[in-house]
Amino acid sequence: MEIVRYVEQGAAEPRVGVRRDGKIAPVRFGSVAELLREPLDALRAGLEPAGSEVDADSVTYLPPVDGRTEVWASGVTYERSREGRVEESVQASVYELVYDAPRPELFLKAVAWRVVTDGEPVGVRADSEVDVPEPELAVVANSRGEIVGYTVCNDMSSRSIEGVNPLYIPQAKIFNGSCSLATGIRPAWEVDTADLAITMKIVRDDAVVFEGETSTARLHRTLEELVEVLYAPSDFPDGAILTTGTGIVPELSFSLTEGDRVDIEIAQVGTLSNPVVRGREPLSWLVDAIERPAARRKGQL
Known part of the structure; x- marks a missing residue:
């Protein structure tokens, strides 16, 4: 269901x-x-x-998010993510420290109207040189901070912008088409999250140019811990969606190209597929879709 x-x-x-x-x-x-x-x-x-x-x-x-519900994200929750951030950053020690720190890295990812879903395009910034998708399990929590479900997230990221300075994370992470969620939310009582296989492949000109896999068993923090830290200082009257970090990071020499397709699957949870566009304009229909949901049709495959 x-x-x-x-x-x-x-x-x-x-x-x-x-x-x-x-x-x-x-x-x-x-x-x-x-x-x-x-x-x-x-x-x-x-x-x-x-x-x-x-x-x-x-x-x-x-997208299975609306109203005042916010999408937040977790960073450096897998060892591979720590390695990737250290590789890209001129301040590598920041990421080494946060991986083992008592407080996890959490940041706002998207307001509801900016989220795209399966079949709609994800974006890369026009001023970024190295861009990657980040396949993540997303936790859906209600206003009380109870975990009620799970979905699939593609947390798009500019490695070149974040790598210059960690203070640029909002610019590296928040832009048109930077957050995609699968169309469905699986109820929490139907999913065992202990060891969910997460796979991703990137298709370019009908050929797979990158593929990787990981498992939620490799998460460095528990899902309950991440939600607890998110809710401790803030109210979420319409709940929140919290992505839980990625364990699949391409080599720094790889970057997405316009026309690529990103396919993600999380066992028991769902699938998510998005073509890649570059810049702000190809996703300008998101503004129209705030009042006219049917406007989303022109953004779909």
Whole structure:
């Protein structure tokens, strides 16, 4: 079962539903944000069908985040991520220290309207030379900080900008098309996160130019710890999505190119595929999609 956000053909307003066996049944929640205001038990009860089913292939999928829900990210939570950051940075010791520090690295990744989903393009900055995708398990937490589900995230990153100075992380991490989430949220009670296989491949001109794999078993911190630190100083009235860092980092000599396709799969959780575009303009439709969700169709494959 997956929680999805979607627009039916001819409709103007998004709906929230449950996808299973090729069908989607709407639920009583009008938005994902409303769903994430509920305690875990009430949320589970609220996923019962509340309307007629439609074919899962007949709708336009929206990212499973809306309203005031924020997407945050964790950094340097895998040993491979630490190695990659040390390799790229002129201040390598910063990343060596944060890997073992009591406090994890957390940063804001995206507000809801800037998030893209499966089939829509991810972006690289026009002023960046080295850009990579970062496949990550994303934790979905409700307003109380309870983990209620999981999804797949592509945390796009400019290695060349971050490598100059760690204080440039917001510029390296936040831009049009920098955050993609899979269309579905798998409920937490259906997923065992102890050892989830995470794979990624990058396709260029119909050939695989990079592929890698890791597992959540290699995470240096627990999912509960990351969520606890995120929620300790702040309220999230519509919940939050927290990506948990990457264990797959290409060599520094590799960079994404416009026209590439990034394919990510996380066992038990889902898949995510995005073409790559360069610069701000190819994703300008995101602004139109704030008020007109159907505008997203022109951004999809």
